[in-house]
Amino acid sequence: MSETLKIIISGAGIGGLTAALSLARTGAQVTLLERAPVLEEVGAGLQLSPNASNILQDLGVLDRLAPWSLAPEVLRIRRARDGADLARMPLGPLADARWGAPHLVVHRADLQRVLAEACAASPLITLRTDVDVLGFASVTEGERSSVQVGIRDTGKHARVDGDVLIAADGLRSNLRERLGLGLADTPIYSGRTAWRALIPAAAAPASALRVETNLWLGAKAHLVHYPIRAGDLVNVVAVIEDPWRGNDSTDIWRDPADADPKYLKRMFGGWARDAHDILDAAPQWRRWPLFERRFAPRWSLDNVVLMGDAAHPILPFLAQGAGLAIEDAEALGRAFATSGGAVRAAIKMYENERIPRASDIALASRRQGAIYHMSGPMALVRDAFMRRVTPDGMLRRVDWIYGYRKGAGARRRLLP
């Protein structure tokens, strides 16, 4: 790169922070602008599959995460009515051997803190909190184009200038709204809500403390739980089909929710005792309506480009939202490193690689949700099929996700 590139990133979530690290490695000067006054303890558990942990390893943050992460031994898929195993996918050391990096479970806040610490250690990255990014104007003078970013900094209007603006501002990205993607480009409620809870280990049933990821399948509902924070907490996600009339939160990470556990328990009537023990142990629930957007044919306008949930908010049924944001971050860094500072070329390279990959995962996540929530004869067929899949067959089915290699652009192989 001949001149130091000035990159502005809106949003210091998992995507924005990882992008800052990845871009700083190319020698760019990065300014991260985050609306929240402080990066506080928000969110819940995340599964970090090897496609994501591989990149964090390269960026040197995986070791720092080690004290707070766990590597589940197995993914157990269980039948709601009696808890019987339908399938088991071995993970643990096998994940490392097969995909070159561990499959981990973490608390989002721990990952965010570790990434923020790594950013603070880089002289090329400046993180400014309490800064709301309001909009942008692209400016072209001769050969050179730049971007002027309007902000509200601790309540006062101001401007920051750079060569590129990366919108990592999440599902309700206000920068995406300025990209001219049309009036229909709004978040769409999926008809499902995720109820999330964190159970302190001391209050959790012993079965929930095993270092494994449990996925329970029932009619129109599923339940996921695994221990996080080195075993101090159990993360629980209960997903139900729900007409939902609640508060349409603009800040999903921070707003408390109006979650009535009695309603949730009714939705899990007929489920095995073990599942109810876990639901009963939750001290408090947060209710997260799950949204998607239509898939955008482009993610950029001039020198402004989307990433993470701002580009592709997906349903969480393959646990890949943060993983994709991390992949985006790596791809941005690589595109800018190889384009020699040519901004538009770098953005094009990034879009060409990432749009097919993210749309494949979005589609597969949606299908996975339909499979998880089958009922009646369809569920019987699904269960019979799952019981026949060997552990190796399970691993092969996720190779295209977990074994994703940088720049591979590999197309999806269909899930069952």
Ligand SMILES: Cc1cc2nc3c(=O)[nH]c(=O)nc-3n(C[C@H](O)[C@H](O)[C@H](O)COP(=O)(O)OP(=O)(O)OC[C@H]3O[C@@H](n4cnc5c(N)ncnc54)[C@H](O)[C@@H]3O)c2cc1C
């Ligand atoms: C129930 C559930 C379970 C999930 N489980 C998993 C999982 O197991 N594995 C996985 O990989 N993913 C999972 N995900 C998805 C994952 O949480 C998201 O995809 C990921 O966090 C997106 O990261 P992001 O950085 O793109 O956006 P966000 O985390 O939403 O970050 C956006 C940031 O931008 C800031 N911001 C917004 N607007 C502005 C503005 N105007 N100016 C400045 N800053 C702004 C916000 O404050 C925030 O800090 C799950 C999601 C849900 C709902």
